[in-house]
Amino acid sequence: MSAPIGHRRGAVRGARRGVREPETVRLRHVRDPRRPDVDPDPTAPTSRPRTGLTWAARLVVGTLLTAAIILGGTMFRVWQTARVDGDRAVDAVVVLGAAQYDGEPSPILAARLRHAAALYQEGLAPRIVTVGGNRAGDEYTEAEAGTRYLERNGVPASAITTVAEGADTLGSLKAVAARASQDGWNTALIVSDPWHSLRARTMARDSGLEAWTSPTRSGPVVQTRETQARYILRETAALLYYRLTHASAETENTGLG
Numbered sequence: 001m002s003a004p005i006g007h008r009r010g011a012v013r014g015a016r017r018g019v020r021e022p023e024t025v026r027l028r029h030v031r032d033p034r035r036p037d038v039d040p041d042p043t044a045p046t047s048r049p050r051t052g053l054t055w056a057a058r059l060v061v062g063t064l065l066t067a068a069i070i071l072g073g074t075m076f077r078v079w080q081t082a083r084v085d086g087d088r089a090v091d092a093v094v095v096l097g098a099a100q101y102d103g104e105p106s107p108i109l110a111a112r113l114r115h116a117a118a119l120y121q122e123g124l125a126p127r128i129v130t131v132g133g134n135r136a137g138d139e140y141t142e143a144e145a146g147t148r149y150l151e152r153n154g155v156p157a158s159a160i161t162t163v164a165e166g167a168d169t170l171g172s173l174k175a176v177a178a179r180a181s182q183d184g185w186n187t188a189l190i191v192s193d194p195w196h197s198l199r200a201r202t203m204a205r206d207s208g209l210e211a212w213t214s215p216t217r218s219g220p221v222v223q224t225r226e227t228q229a230r231y232i233l234r235e236t237a238a239l240l241y242y243r244l245t246h247a248s249a250e251t252e253n254t255g256l257g
Helices: 005-016 055-082 107-121 142-152 169-183 194-206 225-245
Strands: 092-095 128-131 160-163 187-191 210-213
Touching (some): 092 107, 107 128, 107 187, 128 142, 128 169, 142 160, 160 169, 169 194, 187 194
Parallel strands (some): 092 128, 092 187, 128 160
């Protein structure tokens, strides 16, 4: 059956006037900024990739940094103490031993002894203490070689105390501390090479002496920058070893003290 004529005419007139048929209105979703997004993009990653160091790597880096700071700080203190003269009036000038050959001091020991004699002549102490044992087969101890040298160079025998003990710096200073307690004195100037000064002073104080250092300024140990750098590194390692173990890194007396 065909549509009534009136209906068809109305439709034609409406089309001519530009009237469109109603369409379904699409509503876009508008996100409310006050509400969290409850519909995350399913294609987005569920977690962020890890960046930076792991805890193990951080531990390693932290340990290395700490070790570098300790090493650098100790090296600086060795260098700094080597440059300071603690000269003052004390009960004794203590000369740390070094190698000797048939009663004659090695060049290193002779430099220490000359410096100690100069301090005595200045009136900084009434006595010089020579210290150090000997190796197997030696006729003289380091202390005895030092005493002989001082007497030949004008120091009265009555002003010299010979402590013929000690196979290393720590053992020698413990022996000196025991002799000081026995003789009733306590303060001392420790004479050794510049780079040895901080370790020697630390050991002397730990042994019970009230000690300062008066480093030598001559001898083989201070002749070249290469030698100085080598001794600074050596003494840095030896001092760190002592602080960790309270033991000496030396196994026997050598020309290095």
